[in-house]
Amino acid sequence: MPIAKYLTKRGVAFSPAGVAAIDAANNQLTLGDGSHRAYDYLVICSGPRLAFEAVEGSGPEGFSQSICTVDHAVKAHEDVKRLYSNPGPVVIGALPGASCFGPAYEYVLSLEYELRKRKIRDQVPITFVTPEPYIGHMGLGGVGDSKGLMEHKFREHGIRWICNAKITKLTDGVVHFDELDIKAEVVASQQLEFAHSMFLPSFRGSEAIAAVPDLCNPKGFVITDKYQRSPTYNNIFAAGVCVALAPIETTPVPVGAPKTGLMIESMTTAIVHNICALVEGKQVDSVPTLSALCLADMGNTGAAFLAVPQNPPRNRNWTGSGKWVHLAKIAFEKYFMFKVKRGTSEPVYERIALKFMGVERLKDK
Known part of the structure; x- marks a missing residue:
């Protein structure tokens, strides 16, 4: 998408150079092209850095595919086409510390549907390997009966699953992982061969942002108060995946909390109101709702998840499914x-x- 075209129409300047450094003490950015920009207020919406380096051999530069960027998805599609020509085992899931699980569920069920359409599903065993303590946890402690729904979907479509799985490395055509019990002790070390694999990675913060003193947590995510503002720098705000959110609960294999679209929209809305208040000499008072509404595509059907707020206990907690999604x-x-x-x-x-x-x-x- 030619972003500049649409922003310029609304009077918003755009630079694709990226941020190389933030001088928070002097309210200045250094961009990737070497230029500098001063700011009165800074809103960080950088998204994540994909931490494939955390697991040996993972990612598009290693032995597994990814769908986290357009370029990754294009490469994964080419690998899937090879699978259609030469069917074999498939392993899908997430790496330890991952926080975004929805796309893995969408991917495995959409791929399963495509294999059935091509009448080669019987030649492709599928296994879902995840650090979640149970299917449908999604880093949220489940939403509604997401556990029952996803188990039903997997049983219905013959997809095997392995939870509490800590992937240790990937080699050519083989995923190596430990299966943990509730005490986080290894009960089995396993290997699965694959002709095609896709694993969602854990996330880290952007290096340029993580380098700012006292702005981020150890993973490089921006620490914010309830107004989405940095406690250290009162003119820096952050929204989206780059924001530090604590995990919902402790699990045998660490998983993070996702930041979904509706949640991010509420974050940015609060930030806009709070910056307006500061410009007008008022106190910030807008707090995001941090709710989750997700539509998950599953080939020719889908599932919807609503969590208000995202973290339990919730006022609304609902899961639905059907072709309408x-x-x-x-x-x-x-x-x-x-x-x-x-x-x-x-x-x-x-x-x-x-x-x-x-x-x-x-x-x-």
Whole structure:
């Protein structure tokens, strides 16, 4: 997407150079092209650094695929095409310390659907290997009956799963891992061969941000108060995956807490209100809701998860599934593109997007 085109239309300057360093004491950025930018307020929305180095042999430069970036996904697609031509075992999951599990569930079930469409599913054993203490935990302690839902899906589609798994390394066509018990003691060391594998990594913070004194935790995530502001630097805010959030609970193999789209939207909304308050000489008072609403595509069906707030105990805790989730995800993506390209949120474009998919009544349902 040509980002500059849409930002410029709204009077927002854009640089693709990236940030090389932050001088928080003097309110100045050094960009990747060597230029400098002064700021009154800084909002950090850098996303994560993918820490494949934490597990030997993992990642697109090693022996497993990733879908965390567009380039990774393109490479994974090429590997999947080879799988179609030469079927063999598949191993999907997440590495120790991962916090984003939803895409792994989407990936394994979407791939399983594609294999069935091509009538080669019987030639491809699939195993899901995860550090979660149970299927459907997702770093959230589960949402609604996500455990029962995901176990049902996996049983229905013949997908084997292994939880409390600490992957130690990957070699060519082989994943090595320890299976832990509730006391975090190793009960079995295993190896699984694969013709195709995809593992979501753990995340770390951007190196340029982590280098700022007293801004981040040891993993490089920005420490914020309830207003999304740094306790050390009162003109620095942060939103999204780069924000430090404590895990929901202690698990035998460490897992992190995800930062989902709805949560990030509430973070950025709070930041905007709080910066406006500071500009007007008022006290910050906007606090994000930090709720989670996720639509997970699973080939020709899907699952929806709602957690209000994201961390338990919750006021709302619901899971649903059906083909409507698959249709909704596609329809909302089309709607989003209309909004971006047209620069409007007029209801007509929502109707166009939903009608495009033949599901104009989906919103009401």
